[in-house]
Structure formats: structure tokens, C-alpha cells
Amino acid sequence: MLKILSGNQVKILDLNHQQELGISSLELMEKSAHSFVEWWAGQSFQFEKAVAIFVGSGNNGGDGLAIARLLSKGGINVNVFTCFDSEDKLSPDTSTNLNLLPAGIPVESWTLFDSSRYSAVIDSFLGVGLRGELRPKAISIIEKINSFLGKGPIYSVDLPSGLPSDESLSNLTPVVSASFTLTFSFPKLSLLFPEHASVVGELVLLDIGIPDESHERLEGENYYLQKKDVIPLHRRFHRFSHKGDFGKVLIWAGQKGKMGAAILAAKAALRTGSGLVTLQIPESERQIIQIAVPEAMCVFDPVDSHDFDAIALGPGLGQKISVEVLSSFFTSTHCPLVIDADGLNLLASHPELIAKIPKGSILTPHLGEFSRLFGTTYSSHLDRIKVGREFCLKYELNLVIKGANSAICLADGRVIFNSSGTKHMATGGVGDVLSGILVSFLGQGYSPISAVLCGVYHHGLAGEIAGSDYGRSMIATDLVEAIPESFLALDID
Numbered sequence: 001m002l003k004i005l006s007g008n009q010v011k012i013l014d015l016n017h018q019q020e021l022g023i024s025s026l027e028l029m030e031k032s033a034h035s036f037v038e039w040w041a042g043q044s045f046q047f048e049k050a051v052a053i054f055v056g057s058g059n060n061g062g063d064g065l066a067i068a069r070l071l072s073k074g075g076i077n078v079n080v081f082t083c084f085d086s087e088d089k090l091s092p093d094t095s096t097n098l099n100l101l102p103a104g105i106p107v108e109s110w111t112l113f114d115s116s117r118y119s120a121v122i123d124s125f126l127g128v129g130l131r132g133e134l135r136p137k138a139i140s141i142i143e144k145i146n147s148f149l150g151k152g153p154i155y156s157v158d159l160p161s162g163l164p165s166d167e168s169l170s171n172l173t174p175v176v177s178a179s180f181t182l183t184f185s186f187p188k189l190s191l192l193f194p195e196h197a198s199v200v201g202e203l204v205l206l207d208i209g210i211p212d213e214s215h216e217r218l219e220g221e222n223y224y225l226q227k228k229d230v231i232p233l234h235r236r237f238h239r240f241s242h243k244g245d246f247g248k249v250l251i252w253a254g255q256k257g258k259m260g261a262a263i264l265a266a267k268a269a270l271r272t273g274s275g276l277v278t279l280q281i282p283e284s285e286r287q288i289i290q291i292a293v294p295e296a297m298c299v300f301d302p303v304d305s306h307d308f309d310a311i312a313l314g315p316g317l318g319q320k321i322s323v324e325v326l327s328s329f330f331t332s333t334h335c336p337l338v339i340d341a342d343g344l345n346l347l348a349s350h351p352e353l354i355a356k357i358p359k360g361s362i363l364t365p366h367l368g369e370f371s372r373l374f375g376t377t378y379s380s381h382l383d384r385i386k387v388g389r390e391f392c393l394k395y396e397l398n399l400v401i402k403g404a405n406s407a408i409c410l411a412d413g414r415v416i417f418n419s420s421g422t423k424h425m426a427t428g429g430v431g432d433v434l435s436g437i438l439v440s441f442l443g444q445g446y447s448p449i450s451a452v453l454c455g456v457y458h459h460g461l462a463g464e465i466a467g468s469d470y471g472r473s474m475i476a477t478d479l480v481e482a483i484p485e486s487f488l489a490l491d492i493d
């Protein structure tokens, strides 16, 4: 899995890679620029006017100059805007790339940029080298780049200029507001924080040939989960597999008026492959389930948890369950649980129960539930993952902090950011679907860590598939119906 490094570690990573392959930093910069231009070529852009490229004095600016040269070679009309004065010291590779720029490309000071004359902007002003508070001139440059907002797309190279690579910003005013951020080697941590979504835009990871193993040698506990990581975590079944192998799961969910949550979780568990799904629901609501999900069975009284391989608790459940019932359920249950929604709200009201949750269980709060559970309203994702990580280590639990690039805090101390998903998943019931997917994988005998990684990835991938068909019209049921395609996309039968 790809380790997310700090901005400070990028130089060490690059140096190690250069030494191992015997390549120079200039060649690595050229690779970065090539990866950007290859992505660009795949987008079939048709711009009427020129592309403006803002370049800083550091290596981020050097990337921009190499990109300018390569785009121009490909027939694209580019103008370079320098964000440095004669007294600013250029990094050696940036200086080389400035000299390599073909004479035909106009090079002007950033102060002369007129937003009406361009179709697109490339922001190559500041990358991971940003340190401390922005200097006044840098703020003016960022404002100049943002004067293009509403006139066309802004493509930020590595990071939106002004965004530090590893911190959470509460005020995003002096940051470039990118439409796309094209980041090299690994997503910088700050690109994955919800509070930065408005400046990061769409995130694209560009491979510049540094293998995952080179990242692994450097310290850090944050990782980025991709398709290649989840494929080997799947269990394979064979001709003689029977429905017992696919697991018996219980979903304790629903109340009058909230049976939809139970239906979505049950359908998701079945579509993910569960052999047998039982719903524990109020008896008065049984017809809804038996008609909507005929494959599922229902029980109406507390059951013996030993009859199940995994149990989900919470979707649409309400908070009327007594602390005594919940406490005895936790202590008598030995299989891993998925706890969501009202299950989490019950824990927030009775935190003394947390220590009784079976080890390895998966808790799936969205940001609001997270704040309720941890007793403070968090605005910084950096604080959330720190608190979540400590919680998971202390209680040997796994936590999915849901949202774009859901952060998965594992019981072993790793924090893993998911790469799959789409903005169209922000719709009611999608969390219930995740509970169903997770409990299904647990029931199929996946370890809690494999279940949570596979589950969160498939959920996002099914969201992408449904989102590409339905866009903003997507509903949670569409996501359930896309689960089979998410298995096909990973070649898992």
C-alpha cells in the first residue's frame, strides 16, 4: 500500500530514488512534467485561447516550466508568468528549465496576467516547499491566479499553491482554488482533508515511477488505499463452497418509519455475497422487509449472537435500546460487529460501553457522529485522525471516518485514506449500504482489517459506477445495484 509521506520527506524519497536508479533530480522533474502532460493529453481538451502557466522559483516552478515546454511542443499555445523577481534565487533545476524554454513562448511577470486572455491556468507557483506564513507577495500572486476563477479551469501542480502539505487550514483565503490538483507520487496529506475540498477540486494521482517500497522505508502511519491493494485481500471461493462459507449475518436495524435503512443494509449484504442474512426488527414492520427483500429472514426478539458470523448494529435503529440490553449484547457476543448510525449515538450517550465492544469491530461514524462520539466538534481532520487513531489503538477497534477519501483508522495504528468514491455519494442511505457491505465481508470470514479495507473500497467504487450512470440523481439503491459491477471491475468472482 502506498505510504503517504510528509512534505519534508519528499526530498529524502527523491534522493533515495535518484541514487538507486542513478538518475538526476532534473530527470525526475522531467518525469513529473511528462506524467502531467500525458494526463493532459488523455483529457481531449479543446481550448480556444492560450494556457497561462504560473511558475515559482522552487522545483514546483521547475515542473511548470518543463510542462510549458512539453505542452508547447505538443502544439498548445502557452504563456509563462514568472512569480519571481531577478533577486529571487531559482532552484538549479528550475533555472535549467527556464533556459530550456523555447524562444517562442512568451515569458512575463505575474503582475501582467490578464484573466480574460486565457482558457485555462496551470498553477505551478508553490508545492511542498511552502514554509510558514505566506509572504505578502505570495498572497498577491495567489489572488492573481484566483482572479481566473469562473473563467476556466485551474490545474494545480502537486498542491494548490498556498496549501501546506501536512497541515489543516481553517482559513483558505490565500490558497489557489484549483479545479484539479495533479499530485506526484503520493497524495499529500492535506489534499485528503474535507476542510480543503473547495481548494483541491478533483484529485489526480500521477505516477512518476517511484515504487511503493521506496515510500515504505520512510517513517509514517498514513496510507492511500488503491484498487491494487484490495484485490489480494479478497477470499476466493470454489465449486464446492456452500452458503455457510459465505457467512450468516445478523443486521439489527430499523424502526417504524426507518425500515429503509434496514432494507438497504440487507440488500447490500446480499449483493456483497452473504449466504444468509437475518434482520432483527420490530415485528410490526415485518411485511415491509419480506416484500422488499424476500431473500432475508426476520427475527423479532433478541437472538443468540453465537448463531452468526458477524453482526451489524445501528441503521435506522433509534435510541430506545436500554444500556443494560446493549451491555449484555456486547459481553455475550464474540463475533466482530459493525456499528453505525444509532448504534454510534447510543455509544455516545453511554461511552462506558465502548470497552465492552468485541475487539476488531468496525465503527463507521460520519463527521457529525464522530463529533458526538468523541465529545467535541472537530473542524480539523488532522485532529480527527489523531483522536481516532489513539481510540483504535486503545480499544483494538477499527474506525471509518466517512466522507470523501474516508479515513480508516485501524486497530494496528495505521490510518488509511480511501481513493475510491464520488461526490454523488452524498445522499441518504449510502451509510446503511456501507454497513451491509462491511458485515457481509466479516461474515464471509475476512479478517476485520481485510473486511474494512475491501468494504470501504467497494462502497466507493460502486458509488463511482452508479455515479457515472446517474450523476447527481444517484440514490443509495443505485449504489447497491452497482456492487456486482464493483466485483467485476476487480475481477473477483
Ligand SMILES: NC(=O)C1=CN([C@@H]2O[C@H](COP(=O)(O)OP(=O)(O)OC[C@H]3O[C@@H](n4cnc5c(N)ncnc54)[C@H](O)[C@@H]3O)[C@@H](O)[C@H]2O)[C@H](O)CC1
Residues within 6 Å of the ligand: 010, 014, 028, 029, 032, 056, 057, 058, 059, 060, 061, 063, 091, 125, 126, 127, 128, 129, 130, 131, 132, 133, 134, 135, 138, 157, 158, 159, 184, 185
Ligand atoms: N517526488 C516528487 O514529488 C517530485 C516533486 N517535485 C516538485 O518539487 C516540488 C517541491 O519543490 P521545492 O523546491 O522543495 O519547493 P517549492 O517549489 O514547493 O517551494 C519553494 C519556493 O517556495 C517559496 N516559499 C516557501 N515558503 C514560502 C512562504 N511562506 N511564502 C512565500 N514563498 C514561500 C520559496 O522561497 C521557494 O521559492 C514539489 O511540490 C513538486 O512540484 C520535483 O519535480 C521532483 C519530483
Ligand SMILES: [K+]
Residues within 6 Å of the ligand: 060, 123, 124, 125, 126, 127, 156, 157, 158, 159, 160, 161
Ligand atoms: K502548485
